[in-house]
Amino acid sequence: NAGVMQNPRHLVRRRGQEARLRCSPMKGHSHVYWYRQLPEEGLKFMVYLQKENIIDESGMPKERFSAEFPKEGPSILRIQQVVRGDSAAYFCASSPNRDGYTFGSGTRLTVV
Amino acid sequence: DQQVKQNSPSLSVQEGRISILNCDYTNSMFDYFLWYKKYPAEGPTFLISISSIKDKNEDGRFTVFLNKSAKHLSLHIVPSQPGDSAVYFCAASSVGGGSNYKLTFGKGTLLTVNP
Numbered sequence: 001n002a003g004v005m006q007n008p009r010h011l012v013r014r015r016g017q018e019a020r021l022r023c024s025p026m027k028g029h030s031h032v033y034w035y036r037q038l039p040e041e042g043l044k045f046m047v048y049l050q051k052e053n054i055i056d057e058s059g060m061p062k063e064r065f066s067a068e069f070p071k072e073g074p075s076i077l078r079i080q081q082v083v084r085g086d087s088a089a090y091f092c093a094s095s096p097n098r099d100g101y102t103f104g105s106g107t108r109l110t111v112v
Numbered sequence: 113d114q115q116v117k118q119n120s121p122s123l124s125v126q127e128g129r130i131s132i133l134n135c136d137y138t139n140s141m142f143d144y145f146l147w148y149k150k151y152p153a154e155g156p157t158f159l160i161s162i163s164s165i166k167d168k169n170e171d172g173r174f175t176v177f178l179n180k181s182a183k184h185l186s187l188h189i190v191p192s193q194p195g196d197s198a199v200y201f202c203a204a205s206s207v208g209g210g211s212n213y214k215l216t217f218g219k220g221t222l223l224t225v226n227p
Binding site: 004031035040102103105 | 215
């Protein structure tokens with residue numbers, strides 16, 4: 001029973017490029033959450049998705065960031081035209097309902 | 113605006129002694145609190161939680177205490193073991209407010225347990 005799988009584990013992008021972060025939830029989990037951890041900070045909620053639906057995106061920056069959780073395949077967090085301030089660890093979590101979630105190991109994005 | 117505060121960035125204790133990690137919150141809508149443990153290069157792992165209707169919850173070596181009037185909670189680890197060395201995050205959510213899925217985290221406390 002694999003846990004929440006995130007890939008890549010490390011991602012380096014130049015300023016202006018696009019970053020795509022993938023998250024495969026645990027088997028049987030239909031709720032996915034994305035959090036961001038900036039250096040020296042706690043995790044901050046970004047978005048909550050169910051299959052094909054965005055439930056709460058109140059923590060997403062208004063521009064350049066988007067998330068999806070299609071009917072088939074992993075959830076994707078997409079960051080367009082990355083800037084140095086986007087460098088952070090991005091964690092995905094999943095749950096079978098609205099609580100009790102399990103986190104993945106994260107993707108560490110470095111923008112150079 | 114930090115709604116969950118962990119004022120001690122680090123804590124060092126001897127193996128076998130008690131570790132006490134503290135957390136304060138400001139949002140009175142929070143009614144469910146969790147502690148997570150995080151090793152480097154891994155995701156946070158759930159440790160223990162407490163609802164605001166309780167003032168104590170215990171699970172093995174881990175006990176969480178909640179003081180609602182002071183908006184303060186603490187995690188006690190007894191006895192501490194070297195394998196407990198990690199960053200501990202306090203988190204809160206609002207179940208009654210309908211956003212139990214959204215956790216607000218503190219900045220974490222790095223616990224080091226020395227053999």
